[in-house]
Amino acid sequence: MNLRELSAQLGLSQTTVSRALNGFPEVSEETRARVRAAAELHGYRPSAAARRLATGQSGTLGLVFPDERNLLGDLLFTEFLGGCVEKASELSYDITLGMAHGSQSEEAVYRRAVRNARVDAMILSSPLIADPRPALLRQLGMPFIIHGRTQSAEPFGFLDIDNEGAFFAAAKLLADLGHRRVALLNGEKSYNFAADRERGFRAALGLRGIAVREDFIPAAPMVEQTGLREAGRLLQLPLAERPTAFVCSSIGEAQGVRRACNAAGLKIGRDVALIAHDDRIHDMGAENFDPPLTATQSSIGDAGRRVVELCIAMLQSPNDPMPAEIWPADLVVRASTMPAP
Amino acid sequence: MNLRELSAQLGLSQTTVSRALNGFPEVSEETRARVRAAAELHGYRPSAAARRLATGQSGTLGLVFPDERNLLGDLLFTEFLGGCVEKASELSYDITLGMAHGSQSEEAVYRRAVRNARVDAMILSSPLIADPRPALLRQLGMPFIIHGRTQSAEPFGFLDIDNEGAFFAAAKLLADLGHRRVALLNGEKSYNFAADRERGFRAALGLRGIAVREDFIPAAPMVEQTGLREAGRLLQLPLAERPTAFVCSSIGEAQGVRRACNAAGLKIGRDVALIAHDDRIHDMGAENFDPPLTATQSSIGDAGRRVVELCIAMLQSPNDPMPAEIWPADLVVRASTMPAP
DNA sequence: TGTTGTTTCCAAAGCGCTTTGAATAATTCA
DNA sequence: TGAATTATTCAAAGCGCTTTGGAAACAACA
Numbered sequence: 001m002n003l004r005e006l007s008a009q010l011g012l013s014q015t016t017v018s019r020a021l022n023g024f025p026e027v028s029e030e031t032r033a034r035v036r037a038a039a040e041l042h043g044y045r046p047s048a049a050a051r052r053l054a055t056g057q058s059g060t061l062g063l064v065f066p067d068e069r070n071l072l073g074d075l076l077f078t079e080f081l082g083g084c085v086e087k088a089s090e091l092s093y094d095i096t097l098g099m100a101h102g103s104q105s106e107e108a109v110y111r112r113a114v115r116n117a118r119v120d121a122m123i124l125s126s127p128l129i130a131d132p133r134p135a136l137l138r139q140l141g142m143p144f145i146i147h148g149r150t151q152s153a154e155p156f157g158f159l160d161i162d163n164e165g166a167f168f169a170a171a172k173l174l175a176d177l178g179h180r181r182v183a184l185l186n187g188e189k190s191y192n193f194a195a196d197r198e199r200g201f202r203a204a205l206g207l208r209g210i211a212v213r214e215d216f217i218p219a220a221p222m223v224e225q226t227g228l229r230e231a232g233r234l235l236q237l238p239l240a241e242r243p244t245a246f247v248c249s250s251i252g253e254a255q256g257v258r259r260a261c262n263a264a265g266l267k268i269g270r271d272v273a274l275i276a277h278d279d280r281i282h283d284m285g286a287e288n289f290d291p292p293l294t295a296t297q298s299s300i301g302d303a304g305r306r307v308v309e310l311c312i313a314m315l316q317s318p319n320d321p322m323p324a325e326i327w328p329a330d331l332v333v334r335a336s337t338m339p340a341p
Numbered sequence: 342m343n344l345r346e347l348s349a350q351l352g353l354s355q356t357t358v359s360r361a362l363n364g365f366p367e368v369s370e371e372t373r374a375r376v377r378a379a380a381e382l383h384g385y386r387p388s389a390a391a392r393r394l395a396t397g398q399s400g401t402l403g404l405v406f407p408d409e410r411n412l413l414g415d416l417l418f419t420e421f422l423g424g425c426v427e428k429a430s431e432l433s434y435d436i437t438l439g440m441a442h443g444s445q446s447e448e449a450v451y452r453r454a455v456r457n458a459r460v461d462a463m464i465l466s467s468p469l470i471a472d473p474r475p476a477l478l479r480q481l482g483m484p485f486i487i488h489g490r491t492q493s494a495e496p497f498g499f500l501d502i503d504n505e506g507a508f509f510a511a512a513k514l515l516a517d518l519g520h521r522r523v524a525l526l527n528g529e530k531s532y533n534f535a536a537d538r539e540r541g542f543r544a545a546l547g548l549r550g551i552a553v554r555e556d557f558i559p560a561a562p563m564v565e566q567t568g569l570r571e572a573g574r575l576l577q578l579p580l581a582e583r584p585t586a587f588v589c590s591s592i593g594e595a596q597g598v599r600r601a602c603n604a605a606g607l608k609i610g611r612d613v614a615l616i617a618h619d620d621r622i623h624d625m626g627a628e629n630f631d632p633p634l635t636a637t638q639s640s641i642g643d644a645g646r647r648v649v650e651l652c653i654a655m656l657q658s659p660n661d662p663m664p665a666e667i668w669p670a671d672l673v674v675r676a677s678t679m680p681a682p
Numbered sequence: 683t684g685t686t687g688t689t690t691c692c693a694a695a696g697c698g699c700t701t702t703g704a705a706t707a708a709t710t711c712a
Numbered sequence: 713t714g715a716a717t718t719a720t721t722c723a724a725a726g727c728g729c730t731t732t733g734g735a736a737a738c739a740a741c742a
Binding site: 344 | 730
């Protein structure tokens with residue numbers, strides 16, 4: 001059943017039926033009710049393709065798989081994506097995915113998505129400090145929103161968590177517990193969130209007059225392997241030099257740190273303090289860590305939901321100021337932190 | 342630049358230009374070349390929306406987030422999804438995702454996707470033994486393909502791996518190494534793949550005259566936690582009763598088994614034999630296990646790529662027999678298996 | 683020569699919706 | 713009461729593509 005048939009049934013014009021269904025004011029409530037009932041009765045569903053053609057809007061948001069694929073990154077992306085999809089479907093939007101394949105560069109993926117005009121806007125995740133995508137998309141005329149932030153000169157809408165504040169709080173807690181040798185196992189330096197976290201970390205220690213050893217801040221993918229390797233390395237330092245506390249950018253890394261501690265016969269929460277950022281991924285909550293983990297936490301799934309809301313709002317009111325939302329990440333103290341030995 | 346403008350530029354009709362670009366035979370090669378050159382020159386891209394409306398095809402495949410979300414399930418889904426997206430974008434198809442939200446049932450998600458006619462076909466993953474989706478989609482007239490299989494009476498196209506054969510081979514290897522007490526840590530019984538694996542496992546042991554203890558075949562989500570718990574339980578049995586070998590449905594579970602063995606002071610590859618199925622997920626290859634893990638392996642990412650190919654082929658030749666591809670899963674022997682003590 | 687095929691191209695009719703510009707009916711105002 | 717508003721409804725023109733049913737040009741055949 002299409003619009004023409006439905007309006008014929010009702011003895012109304014397509015205009016009126018279309019407007020009745022889309023909530024336009026210039027149609028009487030009585031007619032609207034009649035139209036709605038008939039639409040319901042006949043199971044009428046407007047054709048998405050026809051609407052797209054007529055309006056020039058696709059009702060679709062695009063997201064591109066990060067090109068750095070690893071275990072934890074995939075989990076974070078999936079959790080974020082799940083949030084996006086959930087909210088999008090609630091708001092009758094679709095999410096479509098892009099991905100570089102073979103020799104195709106990431107830029108080509110974005111170009112392709114834009115040229116084909118299949119999406120109304122794109123959601124950028126995992127932004128780099130110097131990320132080429134905002135400039136590219138602006139030049140191509142494609143609206144976008146960033147989950148995170150970047151140093152781009154372009155204006156952009158974004159939703160981010162307060163990484164700097166969170167890691168400031170974490171480092172400050174450790175300093176206040178008397179820890180003087182604190183390591184930061186961070187993500188790759190090129191990511192904006194990693195830079196923010198490092199800045200917060202350094203600021204807190206600086207505030208307490210603690211010098212930061214550069215080799216205490218290695219940067220590598222946020223996987224367990226990294227935690228194991230780097231913590232293992234640091235724990236081999238002489239007793240008076242080795243860190244008494246670790247801050248990790250992910251719970252995966254924290255698991256690696258725990259394994260390194262186990263191997264060194266050290267116990268977390270007794271011999272070594274540990275704080276990690278907790279993105280609230282399924283089955284990886286800091287509260288289930290052994291021991292329960294002190295963590296800065298913020299749900300990346302919630303962020304996905306909110307990003308989609310903001311993005312759609314942006315599309316619907318292009319003249320409103322761009323969204324710029326920064327969520328605090330609470331520091332939840334659990335059993336993995338204790339005063340310095 | 343749209344088709345009308347382009348054909349005006351060329352002094353040709355829209356028909357001819359459209360046909361030239363879409364490779365129809367009734368246009369001379371000379372004209373085709375001229376059209377292609379002009380299209381390239383002006384950066385002409387056909388409007389996806391217009392094409393969709395005209396053809397009734399959306400050029401989009403749908404995939405729905407599994408409703409069971411857990412760490413390993415997410416990783417498997419993401420890896421599969423990544424493969425789908427990669428191949429789809431190569432073939433100029435889009436992938437859009439659906440997801441149940443709030444009170445909306447999974448069935449409602451499929452209904453919605455179909456009604457809105459936004460996808461040409463759906464890809465079903467993680468099928469249950471008795472899965473309601475094939476019947477639902479057939480009734481709704483939506484083409485689909487299954488990654489995996491199901492016992493549905495409906496005919497369906499699918500790509501699956503030979504789970505039964507793989508686990509037959511794994512169990513047979515262990516039996517031939519002299520193991521008489523072998524446990525199977527499988528996924529939830531309602532999944533078809535889990536049933537297939539159990540069947541293969543039982544068949545191999547039966548062939549060697551080994552009775553299977555029911556409590557040696559627990560079913561639970563394929564996460565590390567399950568492996569830890571179930572292996573921990575089984576390893577507490579008296580020495581003469583406890584399993585000397587484990588077969589796991591995932592490397593995640595195998596990690597749990599390793600932790601349980603560590604806790605019991607047992608070493609894998611020396612005291613306990615271990616085989617797992619390896620879906621070739623990033624950073625979780627069986628070869629990186631400690632010790633390197635004997636595994637049945639098959640890339641779930643490759644499966645995603647192939648499923649998309651098959652699905653698109655199905656759409657393009659609806660009268661061809663439905664795809665029914667079964668991939669063998671090689672048993673690769675590494676250091677985690679040894680003769681029974 | 684006329685007839686039959688081939689090859690190459692085209693005009694025009696959709697696909698199903700939104701939206702503009704007008705017309706008609708109902709209401710209000712002076 | 714007639715004119716001016718306001719509230720409803722409509723006809724028709726797109727949106728940009730595909731595809732049907734011919735037509736024109738040319739070659740091949742008898």
